[in-house]
Amino acid sequence: MSAIADVTARPQREVTAKGYLVCLTGIVWREGLRFLHQRGRFLSALVRPLVWLFIFAAGFRATLGVSIIPPYETYILYEVYIAPGLMAMIQLFNGLQSSLSMVYDREVGAMRILLVSPYPRWFLLVSKLTAGIAVSLLQVYAFLFVAYFWDVAPDSHWGYVTVLPALLLTGFMLGAMGLAMSSVFKQLENFASVMNFVIFPMFFASSALYPLWRVQQSSELLFAICRWNPFTHAVELIRFALYGQIEWTALAVVSGCSIVFLLAAVFAYDPSTGLTARRGGPDAAK
Numbered sequence: 001m002s003a004i005a006d007v008t009a010r011p012q013r014e015v016t017a018k019g020y021l022v023c024l025t026g027i028v029w030r031e032g033l034r035f036l037h038q039r040g041r042f043l044s045a046l047v048r049p050l051v052w053l054f055i056f057a058a059g060f061r062a063t064l065g066v067s068i069i070p071p072y073e074t075y076i077l078y079e080v081y082i083a084p085g086l087m088a089m090i091q092l093f094n095g096l097q098s099s100l101s102m103v104y105d106r107e108v109g110a111m112r113i114l115l116v117s118p119y120p121r122w123f124l125l126v127s128k129l130t131a132g133i134a135v136s137l138l139q140v141y142a143f144l145f146v147a148y149f150w151d152v153a154p155d156s157h158w159g160y161v162t163v164l165p166a167l168l169l170t171g172f173m174l175g176a177m178g179l180a181m182s183s184v185f186k187q188l189e190n191f192a193s194v195m196n197f198v199i200f201p202m203f204f205a206s207s208a209l210y211p212l213w214r215v216q217q218s219s220e221l222l223f224a225i226c227r228w229n230p231f232t233h234a235v236e237l238i239r240f241a242l243y244g245q246i247e248w249t250a251l252a253v254v255s256g257c258s259i260v261f262l263l264a265a266v267f268a269y270d271p272s273t274g275l276t277a278r279r280g281g282p283d284a285a286k
Helices: 003-007 015-035 039-059 080-109 110-115 121-148 159-182 188-204 212-218 219-227 228-239 248-268
Strands: none
Touching: 003 110, 015 080, 015 121, 015 219, 039 080, 039 121, 039 228, 080 121, 080 228, 121 159, 121 248, 159 228, 188 228, 212 248, 228 248
């Protein structure tokens, strides 16, 4: 009885700014080490868009030439047009794969240790998102490096700098979406199977492969779906940023969706009201 009283009488550990920094660094470092140890993950993330760029785009170059549309000031090759969509595809796959690791961590118990720390849930989730974004940036710029030798590059080298804020924001949105999805599934197998029902519809029903005006010519319904697809706006934000421009509608949509998906993830991982508690998540055993 005295032991219990002694434990309850102990003051709670104060959470300082340095502690937040150490926590953020630890989560990012852990994700980076995991990425380095999974070389196949890097190769698959790089090979997938390069196959689309070198084979798919080359085959459709003659039939799918792109006319002058913003932000382009001249006729462009099809490979140049689909490059922003392939960059967003890398971030989409990485965001869901990072969330897939959350499901794995919940199964093996690492997530339980992380979520019972004295730091707020939103900070832990944002730290996880930051780690995922850092990994996706390495993959995207590796893709851009290879694409440069295929004559797929922005008009100026500054495009590689101006696209960075867009990549950060779109990576945050797609990662937050993956986190919100991961809260629904208890088992790794279930989440992995659902990934295919999310990635490919979002990718194909967007402006990643075809301009929206071409989609509208074939189907008004598909055009409406593409307009409402957040991935479309992520692609357009990256496309304009590569040429030093801002697509304000895309910026507003991506920013709004990022907030909504993050709030959904924070609510879902809340131990008292979230989905993890209802489904026997990390805090269910407390």
